[in-house]
Amino acid sequence: MTQAMLSVKDLNAYYGKSHVLRGVNMEIMPGEVIALLGRNGVGRSTTAKAIMGEVEPKGEITFKGQPISGLESYQIARLGLGYVPESRDIFPAMTVRQNLILGIKDMRHPGKHTVDQMLDMFPNLRARADNLAGVLSGGEKQMLTMCRTLMGDPELIIIDEPTEGLAPKIVHQIGDVIAEIAKTGVSILLVEQKLSIALRIADRVYVMGHGEIVYSGTPEEFKTRDDVRAEWLEV
Amino acid sequence: DTLKIAFIDPLSGPFGPTGQDGLNEWEYAAEQINAKGGINGNQVEVTGYDNKVNPKESLVQLQKALDNGVRYIAQGNGSSVASALIDAITKHNKRNPGEEVLFLNYAAVDPSFTNDRCNFWHFRFDADSDMKMEAITDWVKGQEDIKKVYIIGQDYSFGKAVAAAAEKNLTEKRPDIEIVGNELHPLGKVKDFTPYVQKIISSGADAMITGNWGADMVLLIKAAIDSGFDGKILTYYGGSRGAATAMGQAAVGQVMAIVEHNTNLEMSDAHAAYVDGYEAKYSESNYYYQRIDNAMHMLAMAAEKADSIDPVDVAFALEGMTYEGPTGTLTMRADNHQVLQPMFMSTFSDNVARGVDNGPFGWVADDAARIEAEDTRTETTCQMTRPSK
Amino acid sequence: METIVFSLLNGVIYGLLLFMLSSGLTLIFSMMGVLNFAHASFYMLGAYFAYTISEASSFWVALIFAPILVGLVGALVEKYGLRTVHVNGHVAELLFTFGLAYLIDEVVKIIWGRNAVDYKVPELLDFPLFELFGAQYPAYRIFTLFVALAMLAGLWFILNRTRAGLIIQAALSHPHMVGHLGHNVPRIFMTVFGVGCALAGLAGVIGGNYLVTDPAMGVQMGPIVFVVVVVGGLGSLMGAFLAAMILGLLQTFAVAIDARFADIFGWLGLDATSELGSITIASLAPMIPFLMLVLVLMIRPRGLLGDREL
């Protein structure tokens, strides 16, 4: 059996006294695209944050067999985990190009992507390459964040709500891009609300409810499970 | 009983060291007099109160001192503080009859304290800045080769007083001397005096007169020496702590200071023992304020004469009192409460029996450099109002 | 003529000293956004370390090791102090350094005493290099000129040739994100702060014997360092250099000018004996930096060459 890329066992997390994650278990195999679904506020973003070390994780998280809970976030990143947060966090006072350069972890060993490739991928960005990132439109910011993370050559990317606030057409494009990225062999953990996208590109689906994984299966199987949808996704 | 003296001067902060030296000498003087039975049978107790050279803080410390039963205040660092204290003490004495307080000024030399603003409760044991300038210019009078003089000082009441006196005295005593510059610089703000010094050098001055003290004095002299100024530097406070280190070999014979004492004067055995005792006790500081020793003795004599340690009695007794001090006869003028004492134009030297700042340099004054007490007398505009006895 | 030559020379040297002092702060302030109030205290530490080292061995050893030591102190301060406060924002950082300044000043007094120490110019450089209009020019001053230029070059390299600057700037807006991109932000912060302090230390090694080494030297130089950095413009080393030079020259020229307000504004009917009229230009010298500070902030908030506003 191949080793899981990322494995999360019995993960708990707290905000102050509120217990947000209550024993999350999940596994991501190399090259897999996983969609993490769930209602607002069930803890999907928190799961991402806990894996990335932004929220203190209680439980076992291993990446390529190596335990990563308790590591500093830069150490986690250097192991090959990329993260596109919900808040996007572009660096507003820097140009688009500088933002991209910052995605490179070590200038001496730049990754396989170059800034130019990235700008080709998103023509919108190319036009703004030397503008300050702070003035980008909401959608442009989203694209920038994804590219920036790719610059670091991650083996697994956690993407939190990439399509939020995007024009319908772009939403579709983003879906394509993610699928494209996946094809290069990168594993992806996609936190998404829009089922159409999630189901189109995911190999497997996890559904989260009340801080736990309540369902996992393939998209095909999931489409047949109206009960899961009804109980955990719709209102 | 004890006679309590409150020493209100800076004990922390940038001026802390200067204040600490003063306190050391007051304490030492008290110790010595206590060993001989105290003042009129009372032990003397000196307590330091830190005013951080701040007039307002001085008033808080004054209240503290009053609480502790203090009736004598000693202060010297800064005429501005002295001025505030004089005001406060006058008001206190007016508002609290029977609890009068006496102010023993050992270093604040603004001439107005013994002129227009003279005050019964204030006695000054240091020569005022006019008197010191008289002494300096008297010395200049004899120096034929000094033709051009540059006056530089700090921009505040004291610096202005020095400049005015220098100008007035020089024109009177040596009308041939050209005053090639008269400059005031901001107090304690200049970091590099080189531009000033170069101005002085280009003016062709053979001598510079300055009342600067603290960092302003050290930096000024250092810049002058580094830039090769070779005229005389006539100072008020060249002898104070830390200056010798900064000046170094190059300043020998060039820097002079007007003081009431230096440790290389001829001293009686008793006095030498006194100085030695001090320097042994406080190895980091040098014996500097002879006037503190003088003040302590005069206070003792006055108390004995009045047979009381009540400030009012002591004040009346102090008026006009003479004292045979280690350097000669001292007189406390009755008309304005200013002491008259012999002064010395000391010269910075590397050939000394006693060095300062733990170094090889020190200050010397020969007989020619001595100014007799009577010669330092200046006119006063004081109109003293005295309390009824 | 004399005055002009002197003032130029002195202005330049004083300006360079100011630049040396503030270059470290430019680094720290523009990269980390920390208004380090203790910067001048690190300058003082540099001078004292240099004094102690040069007593034990020589000035040249001190020239190398004193800044390194100061840098280490700075790095420790960052690691165990500033880092904790960082999360509470810039005001907290600033206040931390404010307290640190007190602390360093007091500790210096305890270790080296309250008086000036005899930190001497190295004998090798202790001679008048040339004489101009009767005034000697010490070789050491010219030496400072070269050190300052070397610093300028070195710093320019650090700021422009390394990505550290970018990373730190990024970390100011989103520290977590920078971590997620694989950058060890804390270590970079520590390094920058350390290097900034080391630069202050170097200025102390040079300035300590040029001026005086005493416990008040830090307090005296404190505010003017800010002026240089702000007037020069955030993030701009050349700006800081320019500002330092302008300040140095203006202050020196002001001292050299023998004029009173009345001489200049006489046409307004200002009387030389009046209070306003009798103010000399020279006495305004120490105010010039602050006047510049206020004017620049009001008219051109990004400073002379800054690339962004404060």
Add this chain to the structure above:
Amino acid sequence: MSNIATDTMISLSPSGSQKFMQRTVPLIIFAVILAVIPVFGPSRTMYSLLNAMGVNIVFAMSYNMLLGRAGLLSFGHAVYFGLGGYAAVHAMGAIEAASYGDGGFWAGYPVFFLPFIGFAGGALAGAVIGWPSCRRAGTPFAMISLGVAELISAAGFMFGSIFGGEEGISGDRMNGPEMFGLSLGPINEVYWFIAFWTFIGVLGIYAFTRTPLGKMSEATRDNPERAEFVGYDPQKVRYLVFIFAGGFAGLAGGMSAVNYEIFTPEALSLAPSGMVLLMAYIGGIRYFAGPILGAILLTYMQSMMSDYSEAWLLYLGLLFIVIVMFAPGGLAGIFGGLFRGLRGDNPAASLRQWAVQITGIVLMMISLVTLIEMSVNWSNNYGEVFEPFGMHLPHDGVLTWAVIFIPFVAGVGILRKALKNKEGQA
């Protein structure tokens, strides 16, 4: 308009009794404390200390109108304190001149009300200087205030007729009509004057926080952009707040003028501006009462601690750093935490927790104080030795180092354990 809205309005805003408990009671307690102090027959020192505290309380509170409430970090607040104070001293002089001279307006003006003049002076200065400085917030504001403070205090030494040079301007408070039977001569009478104005100052500043302008100053601090989109000009808000802060600083200046009967240009300089910053911050800028605590503590340290230790500035620096690092809420934050703990579900546990923490802190302090005092005494080099409680602690004594190390190690150990426990509980 519906009933619901009316009902909810009532339920939303605190009830009358709540208001009374939260707002009126603390003020009454404050007034009572002020009124009761003389009953204990304070000494002269105590009085002068209390008076200084009163002045600093108002000064620090006025500073916090800027820093805490409006988010404006100023390094030059003493300028307004000083200018207000000077206005008051000059007025005091005018009163004196008028009462010995030919009367006029000033002859009838009681010294007791000089703080009004101070307020006017400070506010006027704020109105003039604030105009350019309030255009920007944040660091530019801080830097401008620094520059302005340096400029004004330098000018203070230049214009002798206004500021009196190094010596300052003095006055005599015992002139003009008496108020409330207070001659203001003896210090205990001055106390009543100070107490009165301290209360007025605190009350006034409190009232200000409750006004629309006061509320909007907080809003502008949090989010100036949004404030602009609800109809407010952030510059104008800052400017108006600045004037008021200047006014109350001037009020404190007026109190100080009467208390000390002297004002020196130093009062305008960076040092007091820095001090008031320390007071407000150490006290806690997020709490209304924070600056009061800070003013009390720092005034005490400034005047009294220098009697006990030469290293008092070192202690001040340390205290400040510790607060900045570990208790950004300041003293008020610490007390608030204690209070909440006591009212929480498990007061006994919190008490135990604090007892442990305090033990740890005290142990570390013992070691630190010993180290510092030993060093200070030793470095003074007069052969002095630190001798607390009859112990003899020279720098080379074994006992000394034992007193330094053992409590330190013990203290660190205890604190670590305490912190671990706390985490375990969470």
Add this chain to the structure above:
Amino acid sequence: MSVPALSINNLHKSFGPAHIIRGVTLDIEPGERHAIIGPNGAGKSTLFNLISGGYHPSSGSIKLRGEEIGGMKPFKINRKGLSRSFQVSNIFSNMTVRENVRCGVLYSMGYGYGFWRNVGNLHDVQRKTAEILESVDLLDKAQLPAALLPYADQRTLEIAITIAGGADVIMLDEPTAGMSHSETERAVALIKQATEGKTLLIVEHDMGVVFNMADRISVLVYGEIIATDKPMAIRGNEKVREAYLGDEADAIEGDAA
């Protein structure tokens, strides 16, 4: 015909060389609900900023009820009765929810920069605040610090502050971004109710919201309005499909989970 509530004429905006708004002309009638859609980066938020005073137009005019407001300061425009929300929540995070709303209310009720009145005693302000909280259903959270609100509630508060001042032209920038389906529905209902009788200008990417709410829709692409029309017509417009909607035009419900 009545004066348009908002009338934009040949508006341009450039940032340096970047020409972002390229001649927008648009009239919005009083009481109309008007949506602006368009690709990311088309300039929708920029247009909002121009109208509300955040940016200074490069050229062209903006009239509010016939009065020119182009280039005025935001607070002046706000006082004339135009209020906006932000794409990213922009609230007073250290204040409570109630205080946040009150900040929105104060100026419009004439209390301005007053420093002689106690806000606690301004009963009309209290009442208005309560009304607004009530209407957006935040009453039970009134005493919470705004920073602690869940995301969706923060968005709601954002709207509450915007409508608090009683402006009759309301501009909302992506009010439902990041909300779940149910939250979106609630928000839509709330917006409909709160802007009853007022002029509404809204930017949204959620086509469900747009088509459900708008009387008319303008499509902004690269700084130009390529179409302004009734929803049905926009849906059928080929240019719009190509530039913006893509295949989504058919599945207009939106498909938030």
